[in-house]
Amino acid sequence: MxxxxxxxxxxxxxxxxxxxxxxxxxxxxxxxxxxxxxxxxxxxxxxxxxxxxxxxxxxxxxxxxxxxxxxxxxxxxxxIRQPKTVMYHKGQFYPFDSIPAAILYPGLGWGINKIRFGLATLYIRLTRNWKPMEHVTVDTWMRKWAGETAYNQMWLPMLDGKFGEHYARQVNMAWMWARLHSRTTKLATFExxxxxxxxxxxxxxxxxxxxxxxxxxxxxxxxxxxxxxxxxxxxxxxxxxxxxxxxxxxxxxxxxxxxxxxxxxxxxxxxSLGAVVMVLAIKHRLSDKGYYWFNLPKAAGFPFLALVEHTNFLPKEYYGGDHLLYCGDYLETDHEYFKLTQEELLERFLPALQRINPEFKPDWVRKTWLFKTNYAQPVPLVDxxxxxxxxxxxxxxxxxxxxxxxxxxxxxxxxxxxxxxxxxxxxxxxxxx
Known part of the structure; x- marks a missing residue:
């Protein structure tokens, strides 16, 4: 043929x-x-x-x-590498790349909250029966089984950042199951x-x-x-x-x-949602603790969903000595970020970098690149x-x-x-x- x-x-x-x-x-x-x-x-x-x-x-x-x-x-x-992922809580970042690290995360509180979180996470990791989960939203399932504290501190900020206010509470639980069921802490890329x-x-x-x-x-x-x-x-x-x-x-x-x-x-x-991603080449390391992936809650005033310090995953020597950062967000295509220029968007993003590292200064930035696409993240609703x-x-x-x-x-x-x-x-x- x-x-x-x-x-x-x-x-x-x-x-x-x-x-x-x-x-x-x-x-x-x-x-x-x-x-x-x-x-x-x-x-x-x-x-x-x-x-x-x-x-x-x-x-x-x-x-x-x-x-x-x-x-x-x-x-x-x-x-293959095993970089560090962190979550934000009250001005600090805490490791969140394993079940033990998640259980130690202070945003969960103690006692029954951690137990409910642990059991819900374990169930998602072990079960293969995702079909019933598509009949209910993440919002409903997580509040019921993981508990209000775990949901409000961890999953709701991620949903709000990922899908925005319009869709965050409409996404079905099968989507969350797929994210948590089989992902590994070790990551791979290609030479x-x-x-x-x-x-x-x-x-x-x-x-x-x-x-x-x-x-x-x-x-x-x-x-x-x-x-x-x-x-x-x-x-x-x-x-x-x-x-x-x-x-x-x-x-x-x-x-x-x-x-x-x-x-x-x-x-x-x-x-579906689009994506806006700015890449920055900077002169110095942003995270001296070697953090790779920062989950950033919009409710805390961060202007993007994820900060990824790529050169805490791969050596900066591959990139001429540049330290490379991604500032990324999933957004509806009528969001103002799709209209802002590269310079305007950088101005929005720089204060967030100073929050993460108070020593950061705008003159650390050597060069930036801006990438946008209208189709980046499908939105799976109930059923x-x-x-x-x-x-x-x-x-x-x-x-x-x-x-x-x-x-x-x-x-x-x-x-x-x-x-x-x-x-x-x-x-x-x-x-x-």
């Missing part, structure tokens, strides 16, 4: 890998000039490693991603950065015969009278036997307007499984795989690989009918 894939992120590339290995002709259409999608990175001339535009790492439980790396013969390029992995993966695909069309956005997809799928790009139309689209639901609806109205409306009804679009669309030969469909798992490259390969299996199975 002649198969088109729209999007050269990890889902699209993983599907292409299995399809070309099955003997089919595969063309990938990518609107940017690089592979990797939201896991893509950038590199300064003096850096030996690239840096992800939107912070990324792998958990050791990410079996789909790590399995693919092993298949590609790249396992020796994995880098050279995620972009190095994406480049190596793309090169392997091309070696196997996949054609990647960079700087080639898809304008429209429709079905011909003979059943072929036409993929229209600027100034060109090509016909394919099958087509897999791996972009956002809203962009899919725009590309394929001939889909039945109920499927299109289902795509448009899916809720969300009813809302997930089928990978097989109603248009014969057209398939759709996005991070809005990896539920109950959260977005991430591991699940992009999983859903891309799942879509490829469907295409192969359907072709044999």
């Amino acid at each position: 002649k198969i088109a894939i729209v999007g050269c992120g990890l889902a699209g590339m993983s599907a292409a890998y299995d399809l070309v290995n099955a003997g089919h002709q595969v063309d990938i259409f990518e609107s940017t000039d690089y592979p990797g999608g939201l896991a893509g990175g950038f590199k300064e001339p003096e850096w030996t490693w690239s840096l992800e535009k939107f912070y990324h790492h792998w958990f050791l439980s990410d079996s789909q991603m790590l399995g693919l790396i092993e298949e590609l013969g790249l396992k020796d390029h994995l880098v 050279g950065g995620f972009q190095a992995f994406a480049d190596a993966f793309a090169a392997e695909l091309q070696k196997r015969g996949v054609t990647i069309h960079y700087k080639t956005g898809v304008d429209q997809i429709h079905q011909n009278d003979d059943g072929k799928i036409t993929v229209a790009t600027k100034g060109s139309e090509q016909n394919f036997d099958r087509c897999l689209v791996t972009v956002s639901p809203a962009l899919m609806a725009h590309m394929a307007p001939d889909l039945p109205s109920d499927y299109l409306q289902g795509l448009l009804n899916l809720k 969300h499984s009813r809302n997930i679009p089928d990978i097989r669309t109603p248009m014969a030969g057209l398939y759709f795989a996005s991070m809005s469909q990896v539920y109950p798992w959260d977005r991430g490259t591991n699940f992009a690989v999983e859903i891309g390969r799942k879509a490829a299996r469907m295409i192969l199975t359907d072709s044999q009918k």
